[in-house]
Amino acid sequence: MSAERAPSPTRWWTLGIVALGTFMLMLDLSVVAIALPQIHTSLHSSFSDLQWVVDAYALTLAIFLVTAGSFADRLGRKKVFQAGFALFTAASLACGLAGGAGTLSLFRGVQGIGAAIMFAVGPALLGHEFHGKERAAAFSGFGAAAGLAVATGPLIGGALTSSLSWRWIFFVNVPVGLVALVVAAARVPESFNRRAHRVDWGGVISLSVTLGALVFAIIRGTEEGWSSALILTLFAVSAVFLLVFLGIERSLGERAMIDLAFFRNPTFVGISAVSFVANAAGLPSVFIETNYVENMLHVDAWGAGLRFLPLTCALFVAGAVAGTLTGKVSFRLLMGASCLFLGTGLLLTHLADANSSWTALIPSLIITGIGMGSFNPTRAALAIGVAEPAKSGVASGINETFQQVGIAVGIAGVGALFQNRVAGDFTASQVGRQLGHGAAEQAATGITAGSLDTVAKGAGALHDQVVTAGREAFLSGFHSAMTLCGILALASAAIAFFMLRTKDLHSSALSLIPPEVDDDADVTEAGDGTTGGGTDKAPDPAVPSLSA
Known part of the structure; x- marks a missing residue:
């Protein structure tokens, strides 16, 4: 058994490189939010452009996350991980040098492909190097790196943007990436899985078109008109290619990019839905809140990062507590409670009004941080707990894909609501009517992107109005967007309470859960034998089922 193998002398180097790569790729998902106002000013970008800066990364990360593992198993995990790291590093340099919003979004998409490769292959490298109890510690370090990046993103982004420029949130990846590539070449061993399936190119292409058309339609809906031919066509294309994708995956079975057999497990469906909906609320809320803090409260990037410290601290503490409770408290309760905290915290943003100081956001930041911090350790453990050990990596990858798709769709949808509400309220105002419909809409576009002062200067005698x-329009859009985020988070809590069941976990995970914390009538009830439920297979002590 793998637990009896001699420990690899290079295993801690492997953990260090994988953790570093994970920290960098997750940091680039959260650090950008703080820099968006400066990117807007520097590149003269619209609000839609700013949405794409975030979404291009999340979309490609989601699309290539599951597929990257197939490349690695066949070509060599170390080789593919290094290729992903090199692509991420090169794309980071290109992002920092970008002269326009379109170019920046393009290279953010390339950066996301590199990130997907690292994120998918990293756990496989750890699984090959670590065995027994050490494997649980290694995967805990992997998860901690991701959590640390999300928590410190606003502060790091604020420091780099204020002291240097927004370009340095990308440039900083270059020297770190080069050092990591050299160390990995010397210290990380190669491993293969020659029995791995070939890449599901049909699935990759059809999913890419599905998500790209959907997100593009949502982002452009406000400007083009929701009933315009372009937007309706994009929605239709997205729906058609979704059906094509599902048809391809069904025909390929276990060789598919996403094995649909997993979805016969109700709890797998539940945690996938929770991950999608909760993440559609979480990161978009930070995107909108940052816009509010920097543009309405006139706080610079470093000041904004400092003001997110209540969320950062709460996230750290809650993550540590949730990690100790995983396996001791039912998943249903932990997951449902974390989403309730998240939803409640987001709705508490209504304490802030047009004349508030940033301290009005403190209750929201703390409660939201508790929800975010307790969410990820529970989700990660449950995502692999529903699958047999041999398929736990695939199950985790699918769940991560749902997370990233949720972020991308959430940024597009919440951003569209924010933009639509600001435009509607401003054009309907007295000064909006004085400016005329066309001028008012143009002014509203500038307001959503954070250029209220510039718009007002161009209004001449109407400056104050x-x-x-x-x-008032910005605040109305802010509250509407945060209300939507809060409702989505509360909906994810309802899904967790109704759909997550202990009896759907695999036997290797059930063996680690004391009977007294079971939330079902019968934990030994068998599932379908494919991805969850009790089976006759003996637990594998090398699998970090509830410790990752």
């Missing part, structure tokens, strides 16, 4: 109406 534009400032007042612009602030």
Whole structure:
């Protein structure tokens, strides 16, 4: 058995490189939010452009996450991991040098492909190097690196943007990446799985078109008109290619990019839905809150990062507590409670009004941080707990894909609501009517992107009225967007309470859960034998089922 193998002398180097790569790729998912106002000013970008800066990364990360593992198993995990790291590093340099929003979004997409490769292959490298109890510690370090990046993103982004420029949130990856590549070449051993399936190119292409058309339609809906031919066509294309994708995956079975057999397990369906919906609320809320703090409260990037410290600290503490409770408290309760905290915290943003200081957001930041911090350790453990050990990596990869798709769709949808509400309120205001419909809509576009002061300066004698109406419209859009985020988070809590069941876990995970914390009538009830439920297979002590 793998637990009896001699420990690899290079295993801690492997953990260090994988953890570093994970920290960098997750940091680039959260650090950008703080820099968006500066990117807007520097590149003269619209609000839609800013959405794409975030979404291009999340989309490619989601699409290539599951597929990357197939490349690695066949070509060599170390080789493919290094290729992903090199692509991520090169794309980071290109992002920092970008001269326009379109170019930046393009290279953010390339960066996301590199990130997907690292994120998918990293756990496989750890699984090959670590065995027995050490494997649980290694996967805990992997998860801690991801959590640390998400928590410290606003602070690091604020420091780099304020002291240097927004370009340095990308440039900083270059020297770190080069050092990591050299160390990995010397210290990380190669491993293969020659029995791995070939890449599901049909699935990759059809999923890419599905998600790309959907997100593009949502982002452009406000400007093009939701009933316009372009937007309706994009939605239709997305729906058609989704059906094509499902048809391809069904025909390929276990060789598919996403094995649909997993979805026969109700709890796998539940945790996938929770991951999608909760993440559609989480990161988009940070995107909108950062816009509010920097543009309405006139706080610079470093100041904004400092003001997110209540969320960062709460996230750290809650993550540590949730890690100790995993396996001791039912998944249903932990997952449902974390989403309830998240939803409640997001709705508490209504304590802030047009004349508030940033301290009005403190209750929201703390409660939201508790929800975010307790969510990820529970989700990660449950995502692999529903699958047999041999398929736990695939199950985790699918769940991560749902997370990233949720982020991408959430950024697009919440951003569209924010933009639509600001435009509607401003054009309907008295000063909006004075400016005329066309000029008012153009002004509203600038307000959503954070250029209220610039818009007001161009209004001449109407300066003060534009400032007042612009602030009111912005706040209305902010509250509407945060309300949507809160509702999504509460909906994810309802899904968790109704769909997550202990009896759907695999026997290797059930063996680690004391009977007294079971939330079902019968934990030994068998599932379908494919991905969850009790089976006759003996637990594998090398699998970090509830410790990752």
